[in-house]
Amino acid sequence: MSVERILVVAAHPDDEVLGCGGTIAKYRKVGYDVRVVFLAEGITARYRPDEFDLPEVTGKIERRNANAKRALALLDVDGKDVFTSLRHCCRLDQTPLIELTKEIERHLVDFKPTRLFTHSTDDTNVDHGFVHRAVLAAARPVAKERRLRAIYAFEVLSSSEWNTLQPFAPTIFHDITGHVDTKIAALAAYEDEMRAAPHPRSPDVVRALATFRGAQMGAAFAEGFVLVRGIDL
């Protein structure tokens, strides 16, 4: 069991790389265990409910979840540490919060993370906010959970920055100099999700954000996080 154990709880496949892909690569390089849990697929928001079972849609869901494993393999996260979901996306507000909470609790018990990375509460995407709330409920700071020393919120391009009245304001940074190309390569595994600049989910904008977050801390490239909770950091 590694000294630090990193649990990433994300709504949709690609959020984890956009949010903390460079940090995942950095932690894996020093041998820390990383587990990634998704709570929904990332496809059905683009379809009507009566289309969800069409082979075209189920095929895309399968492909997106397979791409998650490809992307995370590029960050050196083993497939057995990646937990995808078939829960419909952009409908987590219709899922009882307790269901999400219980699922996260199972991973807390099983994986015993020391640090947890998840969504910000202020993203425009409804699922992101619900995942944040479910994490807070699951990771209640009772004594037996003391091993979990920190919860961080990450920013997801094409969601966090679109809430213009509540800008993401990171307080904690990870220097990802040396890992930004790996992050962009991992995002390329999500070929159906990436776009050309100036769309935020483009290699140029991902690099630009990493450059800006780095500039805030005197590093060439960084990822920024909001510290949600921490003890003995």
Ligand SMILES: [Zn+2]
């Ligand atoms: Zn998302």
